[in-house]
Amino acid sequence: MQYDYEIAIVGAGAAGYTAAIYAGRSGASVVVFDKGMGGGLAVEAPKIENYPGFKSITGIELMEKMKEHAIEYAQIKFGEEVKEIKVMEEGVEILTNKDKYFVGAVIICTGSKHRKLGVKGEEEFAGKGISYCATCDGFFFKGKKVAVVGGGNSAVIEAIYLKQIGCEVYVIHRRDELRAEEALEKEAKEKGVKFIWNSIVKEIIGKEKVEAVKIRNVKTGEEKILEIDGIFISIGEEPQNEIAKKAGVKIDENGYIIVDEMGRTNLERVFAAGDVTGGVRQIITACAEGAKAALAAMKIIGKRSPF
Ligand code: NAP
Numbered sequence: 001m002q003y004d005y006e007i008a009i010v011g012a013g014a015a016g017y018t019a020a021i022y023a024g025r026s027g028a029s030v031v032v033f034d035k036g037m038g039g040g041l042a043v044e045a046p047k048i049e050n051y052p053g054f055k056s057i058t059g060i061e062l063m064e065k066m067k068e069h070a071i072e073y074a075q076i077k078f079g080e081e082v083k084e085i086k087v088m089e090e091g092v093e094i095l096t097n098k099d100k101y102f103v104g105a106v107i108i109c110t111g112s113k114h115r116k117l118g119v120k121g122e123e124e125f126a127g128k129g130i131s132y133c134a135t136c137d138g139f140f141f142k143g144k145k146v147a148v149v150g151g152g153n154s155a156v157i158e159a160i161y162l163k164q165i166g167c168e169v170y171v172i173h174r175r176d177e178l179r180a181e182e183a184l185e186k187e188a189k190e191k192g193v194k195f196i197w198n199s200i201v202k203e204i205i206g207k208e209k210v211e212a213v214k215i216r217n218v219k220t221g222e223e224k225i226l227e228i229d230g231i232f233i234s235i236g237e238e239p240q241n242e243i244a245k246k247a248g249v250k251i252d253e254n255g256y257i258i259v260d261e262m263g264r265t266n267l268e269r270v271f272a273a274g275d276v277t278g279g280v281r282q283i284i285t286a287c288a289e290g291a292k293a294a295l296a297a298m299k300i301i302g303k304r305s306p307f
Contacts, residue, residue, distance in 0.1 A: 001090055001104065005031040006301045007294070008094050008103040009074070010082045010243065013040020014283045015274025016109035017066040018290035023107075024073020026298050026305070031103070032074050033096060035081035039063035040111045041237065041275070042283050046135040046161045051283055059135070062283070085247045085270070092269050104301035107293045108244050108257065108265075108272040112237035112281075117149065121204030122233075129210025129230045134158035137232075138165055144229035147172055147213055149201055155234035156180040159193045162232070170226065172196045172215060196226070204231060239276045254278065262307055263293025271297050 007023045009016045012034035023030045042048075045059030054062065070076065077096075085106055086093040094101040114132040116122060122130060131137035134148070138158075143166045148159045151173035157180075163169045171188070176197045178185050189195075196215065202223065203214040212227045239255045250258045250266040256278030263271045273289035275281050298305035 002102075003029070003091060003104050003301075004101040005029045005075070006104045006303075007031075007297055008033065008092070008101060008106045009109055010085075010094075010106065011040065011109035011111055011240075011274070011276075012038030012067070012070070012076060012078070013109060013111045013274060014042055014063070014066065014286040015111070015290035015293075016040075016107070017063075017070040018287040019107045019109060019273060019294040020070040020074035020076070020290075021072075022291045022294035023297065024070075026295065027303055028104075028298065028301060030074035031101065032070065032076045033080045033082050033094070034076070034078050035097075037078055038067055038076070041114075044133045044135050046157065048283065082243055085243055087247055087267050087269055105269045105271065105297040107263070107290070107297060108249070108270065108276060109274045109286075109290060110240040110243065110276045112239050112275040114233070115236045115238050117201055117233055117235065119201055119203055121206070121210075125204055125206055125210045128208065129206060129228075130204065131230065131232050132234070134161050134232050134234075137230075138162050138167070141230045142166055144168070145227070146170070146230040146232060147196075147201075147226060147228045148232045148234055149173075150234040150236070151175060151178040151180060152234070152236060153180045153184060154236075155232075156184040156188050156193075158232050158234050160184070160188050160191055163188070163191045163193050169193045170196055170228070172199050172201060172213070172226075174198065174200050174218060201231075237275065237281075239278070241276060244270075244272065244276070252278070259289075259293075261292070262296035263289055264296055269300055 006028040257272040271293040273293040274286035
């Protein structure tokens with residue numbers, strides 16, 4: 001069969017880059033599409049200390065290294081967004097905002113996007129005191145009073161980062177116990193991050209930009225106003241599953257693509273890896289999933305593969 005590329009990978013994050021390296025090294029011609037500049041959400045991590053081989057590295061540095069590695073084995077098309085994939089008997093048609101391609105198999109590594117609070121003021125003050133990434137925007141709030149919403153690893157890491165750059169930091173969490181690792185909680189408390197427990201944000205308030213948040217205590221029903229200069233919303237992520245859904249790939253009740261242990265979906269020529277498939281959502285596991293999906297995909301394009 002005459003393919004433009006044997007394997008197409010959608011998304012240049014940890015899963016996508018690793019899939020590209022494995023597919024390329026297995027002898028396939030590979031293209032990777034990314035609607036932006038690649039790296040995925042990992043580029044937002046101020047510090048990564050659990051990726052083997054690197055005691056401490058920033059997300060940007062680690063993803064840059066992965067990109068340099070993947071470029072050896074694949075053509076990477078940044079700024080090219082995959083709009084639709086059409087699965088056919090002999091291959092998969094990929095429609096992007098720029099062109100059309102015919103490939104043997106596709107590996108969906110589209111990752112996830114930041115979940116929104118969905119409260120009054122969130123849309124209005126987007127980019128005017130509301131951020132979803134402390135590493136990206138924290139600089140603008142140096143020395144100011146900020147709130148971080150959420151109780152997971154990301155929220156606590158962001159709070160520590162903001163404290164380190166001189167902010168007065170309040171973490172607003174809807175329960176009285178964090179989801180984040182204990183070590184992070186300890187570090188945050190030691191560094192002086194303050195916690196507002198059992199509380200949800202009802203409204204983000206301001207004139208030209210964010211000036212305060214209205215918080216409601218879910219136990220007592222009490223509402224109060226906390227004056228702040230900025231708010232960092234860190235309440236988890238949602239899978240970017242749009243192209244998969246449209247193509248008929250099965251997803252679970254939380255929107256994650258359903259895969260087997262080798263990244264196979266319900267469609268023969270479609271594989272998936274990384275955060276878009278849920279699971280533990282770590283950089284290292286996204287890499288492992290990308291590798292497995294690439295190896296499994298070899299069979300479908302007629303390459304030697306034990307998987
Ligand atoms: P997460 O673990 O899903 O945590 C989301 C937090 O936001 C939870 O505390 C949740 O509260 C809260 N939340 C969710 N929806 C909310 C809403 N509508 N209003 C208020 N609060 C809400 O997300 P994450 O911290 O972004 O992490 C995502 C994944 O990446 C996780 O698997 C995490 O372990 C991983 N990660 C790992 C590291 C690392 O260094 N190992 C660093 C960052 C992220 P509840 O707790 O009440 O549900």
